[in-house]
Amino acid sequence: MEKIELDLQAQGISSGYSEFYNEKMANIQPEAEAAIGSPLPWDSMPDVDQLTQLEKPGYLPVENGYAVADDGSMAVAVKTLMPNTTPQMWDWWFGWHSAHSDRYQLWHPGSHISAKWEDGRDDVCYVGRNSIIKEKIGKMTLSAAIQFKSPIEFGFPYRTVNRPDNAVYICAKIGHPKLPFDYGTLVHQVRVTEEGTEMRSRFWMSGRYVSARQDNLLNRASAEILQKVKALPREFAQDLLRHCAEEMNHLASILPDLYKQYATQDTVGISGATTHHGDAKFEEAVMATLFNKVPVKQRPASIYEPKTVEDIINIVRYAKKEGRRITITSGGHSFSANFLRDECLLIDMKHFDECHLNVENKTAEAGPAVGGSTLMKALYKHDLFFPAGHCIGVCLGGYLLQGGYGWNGRKLGIACESILGMDIITADGELIYADPDTHADLFWAARGAGAGFFGIVVKFYLKVYDLPKYRAVIAHNFAIKHLEDVYRWAHAVGPEIPKAVEFQMVMSKNVLNFMGPGIEAIAPIFADTKDEFEEAKHFMKNSPIAHKATIKTPAINPGIDMLYKTVMSHYPENHCWGVDNMWTHAAIDDLMPHIKEIAETLPPAPSHFLWLNWHPGNLDTDMAYSNEDNIYLSLYSCWKNPADTSQYGNWASDMMRNMEPHATGIQLADEALHKRTAPFMAEENFKKVEAIRAERDPGGLFHQWHSKPEYLG
Ligand SMILES: Cc1cc2nc3c(=O)[nH]c(=O)nc-3n(C[C@H](O)[C@H](O)[C@H](O)COP(=O)(O)OP(=O)(O)OC[C@H]3O[C@@H](n4cnc5c(N)ncnc54)[C@H](O)[C@@H]3O)c2cc1C
Missing domain, CATH: 3.40.462.20 (Vanillyl-alcohol Oxidase; Chain A, domain 3)
Structure with a gap:
């Protein structure tokens, strides 16, 4: 393999990391070595739509190998045993390494050239962020945007984000760093073994895996052309297997010490913005959350703008560890600015603003920062309707939790009656789905508790109606x-x-x-x-x-x-x-x-x-x-x-x-x-809400209403 000359000084390897920089890579593990020889039949490898098979206990028929289809599509599988490491270490690594090229180079000295986060920041977090890398794989020098995604987006069940002590799933789309198309998908499952962990890596690249990043006519047409051009040479699959087997094996040998030295637990990394009390733009950030501009004295310690469920889970875990309390805002239309409390960690859900309609089933999936009027206008286009609030800017998050007095509400009922289910992050930092049959206590409380709810709603599943004629x-x-x-x-x-x-x-x-x-x-x-x-x-x-x-x-x-x-x-x-x-x-x-x-x-x-x-x-x-x-x-x-x-x-x-x-x-x-x-609230209902709170949030992680009547405790 052609070597790239790396001058540590020129590459900016800091003395801090140089002790971990070892150009001499260990031999790759025997199972991977054996698989490098010749390709497997294409149909022996699971396709990308079967990637969630990784979550099953045991092993798949092919754990090491590669295959190339006639159309140039490639599938690669690599298993790496990694004694003395934990899933958390790998989770940390993926958030840490991409901020500086000299960290990235530790992973595969000689082949890794540069890395940076597209957002230019250097904090530790990867899900929801894009890493722009340059590396040598075989004879190719590859520049790519590694776009880390939540395993939930890849179809893995919610438990995969809830149990990082058992396993983590590092998922990404691989694409061109400047042009709007992707040419691959990767998943690394890192799961616990008796000796430490094992990483099961899967790649689907080139050929049919070339796709437009944003689905519009022009992008789709260019992706189709690119598929025919065959983005990567056939030998790339074999080179990728070797490269992955080398880099993971090598990193496993230095990761425990790196983690010990550099992993600090005193901050929380999220893919969205964070503003702390004292930052230059803090006051501006506080005021931006508020519809009601009446002067309020209370100030949060930090404002977090998560983009992924992982971000929120990180904030919740951090808050618990540090003994901090949480407030949430979606549209900021609480007249009493309920979410502004001294020293709290304020989670601003503004990025959870996606809305998908299922016109046939008359249902909608909507993030809490979807405005009621936005939902309504989208529904009108399909002759559908929802008892959304009467004003622009009021978001579903606060609106549905407190009840929701909406258009045609006398006939259709209080809007929260049209919630079919919710995705909620609990005070335990777990992502769960709640409906009348699953986590029914949370579902019951969420429909009416308003600002006293003890969870973070990340998605609503709604029933929608025919537009009245x-x-x-x-x-x-x-x-x-x-x-x-x-x-x-x-x-x-x-x-x-x-x-x-x-x-x-x-x-x-x-x-x-x-x-x-x-x-x-x-x-x-x-x-x-x-x-x-x-x-x-x-x-x-x-x-x-x-x-x-x-x-x-x-x-x-x-x-x-x-x-x-x-x-x-x-x-x-x-x-x-x-x-x-x-x-x-x-x-x-x-x-x-x-x-x-x-x-x-x-x-x-x-x-x-x-x-x-x-x-x-x-x-x-x-x-x-x-x-x-x-x-x-x-x-x-x-x-x-x-x-x-x-x-x-x-x-x-x-x-x-x-x-x-x-x-x-x-x-x-x-x-x-x-x-x-x-x-x-009726006294009986209030007592039930408080009983559920005692079970679900015994430590009082979430702030409540500003006050409650005596009889309500
Ligand atoms: C101009 C205006 C018009 C209004 N019109 C109507 C109306 O027609 N009908 C009606 O019923 N109400 C109406 N309201 C009231 C409005 O529904 C509530 O203030 C609601 O709480 C606003 O939701 P929000 O997400 O925009 O507000 P926010 O202020 O962001 O949220 C209010 C509270 O809800 C909780 N919360 C918000 N999002 C989440 C989440 N994702 N997970 C967990 N908790 C969360 C938090 O405790 C937060 O303090 C109106 C308010 C205004 C200012």
Whole structure:
């Protein structure tokens, strides 16, 4: 084999690593040596879609060997016995070596030329990151982007990421470092043996394994051409077997000492960004997580932006080891900034924003950072629907955990009732799937516990619905002088309003930005049949106070974009908010004095007072969510300048405190538990949540709600 001259000095081998730099490589192991001789028949090697066979106990028929198909596709298998090493050491190595070429060169002196992380960082983590390497394999000098993936993405079961003490699975796509195509896949399983570990390496390269990195027409066409060109020469398969057998055998001999010397456990490596308190961009990073820009004093110790489940598992394990507590944000729309706590490790799930629809089965898989409006717009394209929240930016993570009051929610139920299952990382740092039959306790608690949930949801499996055929909004806008008539009418008609209507009223100091103080009475309708639609319109059409409205709109279908745009006019971004709420079934005579006081003291628009006609009927689903009533009242005080916080900040909670005698608890959607404690769950359900928490998170790894009522413990 042609040797590359390596001058340690020139290559930057630091004196720290030079003691591990040994150009004299041991002979490769006999089984691998025996396999180098001649290729095996193509069909004797499992194909890439069978790679999860590695997870089975025992061995596969071919553990060492290579085969080349007629189309130039290659499959290579190598087994290396590695006494005195552990799976964790290998896991660490793959995160550590790629930051510096001189580390990479230790692995195969003479053949490994350079390595760097594509993101330019030098911390220890590999899953979700791309290593740009240059190495000699046989006669070829290969430049490649080794794109490390989670074994879950390769189809391995969840247990493969949960038990690194038994085995680790190093999985990667191998591709061109600059062009958008890949030409191979690799998996190294490192599993425990009596002597240490054994590594079972598998490669599928070239030929049919050339593919476009991003699946679009142009990339697909170029990949097809490249497949024909046969990316690698046939002898590459044999060379790769030898190279892998050499480098793994060699590294195994130095890894225990390297690990001892360089593996530090006092930081957590993740593929996404990390910002620590004290970093120059820390304040900016904190504010970027918040919808509500009201000044908050609490500050996390660090903000982590994981990209993979492995990242989150690492953070959880680190937090437990260091005795730190965790908070989570997905869309940052908690009005009370529930996830900002002093000294916590804040996990920002913003990269978990993928959404896949299964139109035929009427299901969706969505990350917690998928916005409800994003999901809805994707569904509309296929005439499908989900009871997503009413505002752009509210993400499924927080929305579904607290319940989820969404479009057509009176008919379809609280949105969390449409969750079929969830992928959750538990306080033990394990990735699990929860549904009514599996980890049913977590599934039960997750649907309603909101910010008190003790796990990190990484994916939701959702049931979606047919898009209702008849959709419209009717609005009657009244001047404030008609306040008494409007609220008395709404209270009286409420119980009769059909479920296809999500009737609500918004009081503000400047209705439609020009009318001045008044009330918008709005009836969004989502009906499946013409008859249902006609029935839904009836109460607005025949409203006895309609003639008092300054503006009346007929039933218009505004389309999904305009629907969201209209709602967003009440919830501008980059503002400060003071919000609080209550459920009630009180008599209108009891509520009226408070409504009048609200009208008198309401801060300037876009601050507003929401009346939502809910009248839910019986809640049939057994889940943590358990508190609702006929009418939902919520106050939203909104101001631009943080300096005005002392003027407007407490208005909503002060008003709600006055109304407490008429309240039957609150929604977690608009909670202000940092200012006012109120019940948000039936007592029995709360006790069950706490019992499950005691089992699942006995150490209190996860922060909870800001406060909870006395009876709730
Ligand atoms: C402008 C606006 C409009 C709104 N409209 C509606 C509406 O129409 N209907 C409705 O029901 N609610 C609505 N809400 C309330 C909203 O649903 C909740 O605030 C919800 O918590 C926001 O979710 P998020 O992921 O964006 O928020 P975040 O602030 O990121 O999350 C809130 C809390 O949820 C928990 N959490 C978030 N993600 C995860 C996760 N992946 N795993 C575990 N825990 C997690 C954390 O404890 C976090 O503190 C609205 C809020 C705003 C600001």
